[in-house]
Amino acid sequence: MLNVSDLSLKYSTSKDSFALRDIGFSVREGERIGLIGANGAGKSTLLLTLCGILSPLSGRISVDNVVLEKKTLSAVRQKIGMVFQNPDDQLFMPTIYEDVTFGPRNYGLPESEIEDRAETALASLGIVHLKNRLSHELSGGEKRLAALAGVISMRPSLLLMDEPSAFLDPMARHRLIEVLGGLSQTMLIATHDLDMALDLCKRVILLKNGRIFADAPAKELLCNADILNECGLMLPLSLSRHQPGNETQVAEIP
Ligand code: ATP
Numbered sequence: 001m002l003n004v005s006d007l008s009l010k011y012s013t014s015k016d017s018f019a020l021r022d023i024g025f026s027v028r029e030g031e032r033i034g035l036i037g038a039n040g041a042g043k044s045t046l047l048l049t050l051c052g053i054l055s056p057l058s059g060r061i062s063v064d065n066v067v068l069e070k071k072t073l074s075a076v077r078q079k080i081g082m083v084f085q086n087p088d089d090q091l092f093m094p095t096i097y098e099d100v101t102f103g104p105r106n107y108g109l110p111e112s113e114i115e116d117r118a119e120t121a122l123a124s125l126g127i128v129h130l131k132n133r134l135s136h137e138l139s140g141g142e143k144r145l146a147a148l149a150g151v152i153s154m155r156p157s158l159l160l161m162d163e164p165s166a167f168l169d170p171m172a173r174h175r176l177i178e179v180l181g182g183l184s185q186t187m188l189i190a191t192h193d194l195d196m197a198l199d200l201c202k203r204v205i206l207l208k209n210g211r212i213f214a215d216a217p218a219k220e221l222l223c224n225a226d227i228l229n230e231c232g233l234m235l236p237l238s239l240s241r242h243q244p245g246n247e248t249q250v251a252e253i254p
Pocket of ligand 1: 014
């Protein structure tokens with residue numbers, strides 16, 4: 001459903017270095033893919049490019065066989081739900097309820113459907129109690145869940161998420177993993193939470209310096225301490241034996 005080929009991007013402020021270089025991969029309908037890499041590897045840049053917020057220098061992106069370009073931008077965006085790294089970039093209505101209903105209302109859905117979608121999204125993330133709160137008064141984790149509820153309520157066919165589990169308390173993170181695991185949508189999840197990637201994703205794409213370093217089954221890649229270390233990452237905590245020197249070992253799935 002998503003095809004990316006030869007994608008390269010440079011920020012106008014950085015003269016020589018590419019933020020993305022020769023990126024190519026395909027995603028099948030319903031796949032959940034973890035997008036991992038050290039700080040600055042290019043994860044956010046890739047997600048922002050896939051949803052048409054950043055324009056690549058070269059390359060081609062298509063969603064459901066529609067090539068992303070100026071004239072198809074709004075059609076392609078309707079298929080994509082983007083959860084930004086910073087929830088303040090997402091929440092713009094005064095209250096959470098207005099925010100979560102904004103997308104469905106914009107689609108012109110009947111009021112009962114709008115309410116149903118909003119209530120379902122809020123309940124699934126355990127944040128019904130936040131619906132009448134002002135977004136700027138919420139904690140970082142609460143904002144993140146509210147932003148996710150807004151995207152889920154639009155029921156996009158492709159979910160792009162940038163660090164969805166950051167700042168969540170253990171219970172909220174667990175609920176998030178359950179919620180995402182229960183959704184049928186195709187997902188690309190940029191994360192440093194390798195345990196979440198292991199729980200949710202069958203496949204992982206590892207970026208290093210703007211290039212794809214590996215694209216492999218999660219259970220292979222996330223157990224390979226050598227490859228992870230080479231890219232500035234470490235084994236997921238659940239696979240680490242907490243012994244000095246274990247970082248060069250290949251972990252076993254318990
Ligand atoms: P993190 O894990 O820290 O969120 P990331 O993998 O998401 O990192 P990006 O934010 O995509 O990485 O950054 C990729 C590269 O592009 C980095 O070298 C970064 O410094 C650079 N970069 C990101 N945003 C900009 C910008 N607005 N202008 C110039 N360079 C940028």
